[in-house]
Amino acid sequence: MPVTSFRVLGPPRGSDAGADRNERPANSADVEVVLALRRGEPSAELDAWNRFSPGIDAALRRMLGPAGGEGAEREDLLQEVFLRFFRRVGTLREPAAVRGFLTSICLRVVQTEIASRRRRRWLRLTDTGEPPEAAAPRHDEDAREAVARYYRLLDTLSGRERSLLVARTIEGLTLEEVAAAHGISISTAQRHLVRATKRIATLVRRDPVLVALAEATEAETP
């Protein structure tokens, strides 16, 4: 029977040796986890959870804010992120980009959640059904409460603009990463960001607590 057989001795072709130097270095352990997931290895999902869930949990906390990212609700969203990740990991073209892929899923899950909360507020005034608290700023609020106020301002943006602004200014993604995570062009991301920044800055300037928080943070920044 005719057989052709060969063994590849050198590195695989098309490796990332000359990849964009601006990209984060490929983490071989990340890649291993992704490949194991694709192979359907029994322990791969647990490995992925152990490896990525702390970072995603922290990202969810940052994206949702102090008042919206606590306890069981955040765990629900964490589970949703991983359920989507496990279903879609086969679509990830470059396993080394898994963290960006997860961030992208995370942003979308949060965007959906924010929209849902907005609808609930529209229907029932608040999540609890109680009238919203009176907006009486207290100048002795600690940083956590002040940050919660900031997130409430962010929640006035459209879902996409909030997601873009959070990804850029709180998650600290580059403009290219923000655009990629949202599946839009860099110029579109930039345009939305400028608009969102302007709008939120206008609202922040009306709130002395937030202005004071920004100044204090600015002063502490080396």
Place this chain on the structure above:
Amino acid sequence: MDRKSAREYEDEALIGALGRAAREVADAAADGGPAPAAWHRLREARARGEAAAPRRPWIFVGIVFAGAAALAIVFGARVLRRPVDLTYVVSGGEALDNGYVRAAETVSDVRFSDGTAIHLERGARVSVGAPGPHGARVVVDDGQAHFDVRHLPGAQWSVEAGPYRVDVTGTVFDVRWSGADETAVVTMFSGSVLVSGPHLAAPLRLVGGQRLSARVALGEVHIEDTTRATAPRATVTPAPTPPSVPAVVTPPAPRLRRAPSIDPEATTRAHALRWSHDVAAGDATAVLADARARGLDDVLTTVDDDALAALADAARYAGARDVATRALETLRRRYPTSPRAPASAFLLGRLADDGGATGAALDWYRRALAEAPRGSYAAEALGREMLDIERLSGRDAAAPLAHDYLARFPDGPYLLQARAILGLP
């Protein structure tokens, strides 16, 4: 390019500062990551095939449906003029969300609206990506699937098996993928496909009667003509580098199975390949029967380490613990420096564990760890040793191993158990 105004710079600085404040507050509230129970809840949700998203009030479901209906009326005519995406039905298997199809105990079929059909062998799993008007992306997650793709104008189908991708326009072929040994097999019956993936320098065209077998981990790709001789497969001298498009080497004259001229090395290699494929295809009993028919004692002394490993796997899967133990012990004795030796120690430990011989299991786990402290089974060996000690001697006795585990394998598969033994959240 537009220049930023001073106000825009001020806005950016203001929002940037609040972003940093938000980050600091969130990081200060960090509580050590999700609790172990969160993982178990995720596993349960996975097992049920459910989404864990928060429940939506029914009123919104109604709003969504009403909106969708209105849109359908407004845009219905336009939609009808557009090419319609393919649909598919699953028979005899389990269709989960997101296109995931798991074959039943018998066989299953996925039939598309263009006439294309996928026939899943028992236990096979595939994922069907969102079909377009001209085809779909199908991922063979495990096992073997038979494809009969309709050759229609503009047909665009792709099939993925592990890291390999098969681009199809219309043809009949089988694709098999085994994550366990990272083996992909594409068997062509008619038409042609393009295969791309690791160890292929360029997309490779396969035509009816050809079979491609790729062992990813070993860097081996074989192409053979399935329509010709029936002699056992042999391995041609490996080339140092792959040709851009592998040429089919002119074969030697067909040889009978037990012809004296058969190279013994090639014969044992053929065993390894066939047994590996059979194990990957879930036919462990066939491997076991073949080994027994040839004489187990003879097989254990003649086949190579790949075949011994395949035989051990087949025996474990078929529940023949004695054969598995003999194969693994033989592998360790005949190939003591092989990377398979410490892996065999771990598997011997598992066999002993499953047989209730915890003491022997502990001995094998410790050997596996000593021989390959960072080997592929090291984390599992230490984890299982930890759990055995906990079971035998209690949590306090297992605590040092749990500490060791967390230090050595902070992302290991027994992380949760180690944390539980130490009373960590």
